[in-house]
Amino acid sequence: xxxxWIWLALLILVAQAGCGPKALIVVLPNADGSVxxxxxxxxxDPVLLDHAYAAGAVTGGKVxxxxxxxxxxxxxxxxxxxxxxxxxSHFQLYFISxxxxxxxxxxxxxxxxxxxxxxxxxxxxxxVGLTDTVGDRAYNQELSAKRAAAIxxxxxxxxxxxxxxxxxxxxxxxxxxxxxxxxxxxRNRRVKITVR
Amino acid sequence: xxxxxRSLYEIAAGCFLGTLVVLSxxxxxxxxxxxxxxxxxxxxxxxxxxxxxxxxxxxxxxLFEKDxxxxxxxxxxxxxxxxxxxxxxxxxxxxxLEEYRFDSSNFNGAMLTDMRNGTxxxxxxDIARSSPxxxxxxxxxxxxxxxxxxxxxxxxxx
Numbered sequence: 137x138x139x140x141w142i143w144l145a146l147l148i149l150v151a152q153a154g155c156g157p158k159a160l161i162v163v164l165p166n167a168d169g170s171v172x173x174x175x176x177x178x179x180x181d182p183v184l185l186d187h188a189y190a191a192g193a194v195t196g197g198k199v200x201x202x203x204x205x206x207x208x209x210x211x212x213x214x215x216x217x218x219x220x221x222x223x224x225s226h227f228q229l230y231f232i233s234x235x236x237x238x239x240x241x242x243x244x245x246x247x248x249x250x251x252x253x254x255x256x257x258x259x260x261x262x263x264v265g266l267t268d269t270v271g272d273r274a275y276n277q278e279l280s281a282k283r284a285a286a287i288x289x290x291x292x293x294x295x296x297x298x299x300x301x302x303x304x305x306x307x308x309x310x311x312x313x314x315x316x317x318x319x320x321x322x323r324n325r326r327v328k329i330t331v332r
Numbered sequence: 333x334x335x336x337x338r339s340l341y342e343i344a345a346g347c348f349l350g351t352l353v354v355l356s357x358x359x360x361x362x363x364x365x366x367x368x369x370x371x372x373x374x375x376x377x378x379x380x381x382x383x384x385x386x387x388x389x390x391x392x393x394x395l396f397e398k399d400x401x402x403x404x405x406x407x408x409x410x411x412x413x414x415x416x417x418x419x420x421x422x423x424x425x426x427x428x429l430e431e432y433r434f435d436s437s438n439f440n441g442a443m444l445t446d447m448r449n450g451t452x453x454x455x456x457x458d459i460a461r462s463s464p465x466x467x468x469x470x471x472x473x474x475x476x477x478x479x480x481x482x483x484x485x486x487x488x489x490x
Contacts, residue, residue, distance in 0.1 A: 159447075159471035160486040172456065172481025178474040185483075194474040213484040216422035216451040219408035221372030223455060224416040258372060258392040260414075262436070306437070332370075332412045 157193035161185060162204045162213075167223065224332035225252045228312075229287065231325045234271070234279070236286035239322075246287075250294055252331050261296065261331050263287045265305040268324035269317050273307055281305025283327050367394030368432040369413040373420065377404030400428040403450065415441055416457035417467070425450025426489070430470070434459060446470045448489040455482045 165171050165188040173186035176199050183192050183199040191204040209217075227249045229242040238246060253259050265284035267276040284303035292298045313323045371380075371393040378389040381400040387393075389401065389409055403409055403425045410420035415434045421427055426448040434441030441459040447469055460467040460478045467478040472489040 156488060158473045158488055161471075161476060162484050164482045164484060166455075166480075166482050172460075173479045174481065174483050175477040175479075176474050177477065194471065196473055199474070209484065212486055213422065213451050213453060215408050216420050216425075216453040216484065219373050219375060219410040219420035219422065220453050220455070221410040221412050221418055221420065223418060224412065224457070256372075258370065260370060260412075304437075330416065332416055 157195045157200075159194040160191065160212075161194075162189060162191040162209055164188065164209065221332075222256055224330055227252070227329040227331070228326050229329065230322060231283055231327075233268075233320060233322075233325060236279070236282045246290070249329055249331065250291065250296070253291070253296055256331070259296075259300055259331060261291065261301045261329065263301065263303045264310075264328045265303070266310050266312075266324060266326050266328065267307055268321040269308050269311070269315055269319050271318075277305055277307035279305075280307045283325075287327050287329070365396055367414070368397055368429065368434070369395040369411045371395065371409060372412050373408070373410035375409075376407035376423070378402070378407045378409040379404075395429060397429055397432045400426065402426050413443070413457060413459075415439070415443075415459045417443070417459060418455040418457070419445070420453045422451035422453075425452065427452060440466075442466045442468075444468045444470065447485050447487045448472070449487050452485045452487070453482075454478070454485070456480055 161174055161176055163171060163174055163185045171186065171188050173184055176183045176185065176192040176194065178194055178199050181198065183201055185192050189204045191202050193200040227245070229245055230239045231237060232239055253261060263284045265280035265282070267280045284305055288301050288303050291301060311324050312326065313321050315321050315324070371389050371391055374389050374391055379402045380387045380389050380393065380395065381402060382396065395411060401409055401421060403421055403423055405423050408420065408422050412418050414436065428446040428448065430446050431442065431444040439458040440462045443459050456467055456478050460480050464479060465477055469476040469478065469485065471485060471487045
């Protein structure tokens with residue numbers, strides 16, 4: 137009788153081992169080498185995974201932690217990782233004071249934006265125009281919208297699909313370099329561009 | 333009485349018009365809400381489940397809150413959300429976009445995805461940065477909170 141119970145317990149153990157955990161989470165380093173964190177909360181004791189290759193296995197009991205190897209990640213997650221889209225890119229282009237004309241440096245930089253868009257099979261582009269604090273707010277709101285529109289027209293002229301571009305003007309509302317009113321600041325005369 | 337005498341032709345026409353009304357109601361229903369993500373990569377069998385519809389996923393397709401993505405045994409799919417969160421699923425995967433809201437003017441938002449089965453790679457975006465607890469992923473038997481990172485999940489819910 138006791139032997140039968142032991143066998144049953146063993147069978148259950150083997151069955152569980154064969155199935156593996158309900159969920160396995162592995163934190164990976166970002167492209168720039170930094171590492172964020174993931175908390176795993178199974179309703180009992182939340183576990184924090186906050187270093188590269190930190191792994192948590194959710195079994196229904198306590199979350200088991202360990203450090204995974206690169207090879208394990210490649211074997212288990214290779215196909216999911218291979219399907220990863222090109223990551224979004226961020227750019228800033230700067231303008232000549234009180235105009236929607238790019239500075240000569242940003243004129244060169246524009247090319248990088250265009251090339252980044254073109255390497256993507258499908259893309260969405262967001263352009264947000266901004267100004268420094270010289271002039272009144274309403275005027276700057278309009279100027280920032282003009283800057284965003286100028287970049288959109290430029291991209292469209294270069295063959296980027298208009299439907300894939302969205303534009304907005306935010307005037308003085310997002311200063312890269314905080315200043316008081318009526319301060320000329322070249323780093324605030326810009327558009328922020330996200331390509332994804 | 334007039335309604336008793338209604339011809340089959342009239343009934344058929346009524347049915348046809350009824351179908352048209354239903355169809356025209358359905359199209360704006362999905363167009364009403366704006367897309368929360370876009371399909372960027374597809375390989376093998378990958379399906380978007382939207383209500384009762386099952387649509388073969390294609391590169392460029394928009395995705396909406398409440399959509400579910402499924403991949404077959406040779407399939408994979410990669411998507412990018414409007415807050416720049418990037419996710420890609422390997423074979424035999426099922427991922428539901430349960431809740432999603434994002435305000436691009438202040439980068440605040442919240443998302444909950446349900447990773448029911450398979451493998452998933454995630455690179456978090458603006459929502460995870462906006463506040464602790466803003467980005468959550470449900471897996472079988474656990475909820476994950478994400479703070480600015482790349483990570484992978486294997487889920488065995490089936």
